[in-house]
Amino acid sequence: MNSKRATLTELTAFTTIVRHASFRAAADELAMSPSTLSHMMRGLEERLAVRLFNRTTRSVAPTQAGTRLFRSLMPILSELDAALADVDTFSSRPSGNLRINASESATQMMMQEIVPAFVERYPDVHLDLVTEGKLVDIVADGFDAGVRLAEAVPQDMIAVPFGTEGQFLVVASPAYLETFGVPRTPDDLHNHRCVRFRLPSGKMYRWEFERHEHSLKIDVPGPVTIDHMGLMVRAAIQGVGIAYVSADIAREALAKGELVAVLTDWTPPFAGQCLYYPSHRLVPPGLRAFVDLIKEVQRRSRHA
Structure with a gap:
């Protein structure tokens, strides 16, 4: 037997530490002491003859070798969990963890009906929703499913639509529009103060418009750059400038009259959100139950 071969317990512990970026949080999930977990990882590093973590008194992060091992292991461990969970359906209802990567706006949509119903119906499943805002490889990063437009x-991937059509809106406070005027075309935005949006990649988002099969993207000027749409709505309400945000996030402020939508003929609706997951892998019972619930909610909404 290969003396360097890691055990399933060690590999599971390793990936848990990377996911939490913390020995203590990982130890809590694994129901062991941080010192035992640390000793286990040092033993693994010694046998593999490679350092897997960079440790400081305040943080822990995988080394380059650790990152490569993590990305290789996650699909394998997810497949193993799915296989065991599939067998488990013969003796019990869905259980275990269900990890979903989604944007904040998509998570808010799921929170309205899907998540509360799922938690009530399947109390043995722990739903882990990650809203880091960036597009990820759900297989490599250990997610069961993701949500994208x-x-x-x-x-x-297999895609399961949910919710209504999506739409982005150009919004501003009534006071701002009274002071600076109402833009009539997207080009008018070059003469306005705009609240700019930085993507998780670090790039600036260019505002997208479409009308009569004519589309354009504009890199708007503005005094403020924000990487959170909820804060962009708040900035627009305070009169900082014009913002370009998801209609779902701006809905409450629009209903209260705190914001006004402009250029609406340039921002048509588009196909909405989809939950998606790999087509070539076993579907864990928890994910299968989540998908069935989404379809159930969609059927009810169509017949409402």
Whole structure:
């Protein structure tokens, strides 16, 4: 037997530490002491003859070798969990963890009906929703499923639509529009103060418009850059400038009259959100139950 071969317990512990970026949090999940977990990882590093973690008194992060091992292990461990969970369906209802990567706006949509119903119906499943805002490889990063706009779902994934059509709106406070005027075309935005949006990649988001089969993207000027749409709405309410945000996030402020939508003929609706997951893998019972619930909610909404 290969003396360097890691045990399933060690590999599971390793990936848990990377996911939490913390020995203590990982130890809590694994129901062991941090010192025992640390000793286990040092033993693993010694046998593999490679350092897996960079440790400081305040943080822990995988080394380059650790990152490569993590990305290789996550699909394998997810497959193993799915296989065991599939067998478990013969003796019990869905249980275990269900990890979903989604944007904040998509998570808010799921919170309205899907998540509360799922938690009530399947108390043995722990739902882990990660809203880090960036597009990820759900297989490599250890997620059971992800949520994206329909147009952005990879072709090799199974997509399950939910919610209504999506739409972005250009919004501003009544006071701002009274002071600076109402833009009539997207080009007018070059003469306005705009609240700019930074993508998780660090790039600036260019505002997208479409009308009569004519589309354009504009890199707007503005005094403020924000990486959170909820804060962009708040900035617009305070009169900082014009913002370009999801209609779902701006809905409450629009209803209260705190914001006004402009250029609406340039921002048509588009295909909405989809939950997606790999087509070539076993579907864990928890994910299968989540998908069935989404379809159930969609059927009710169509017949409402």
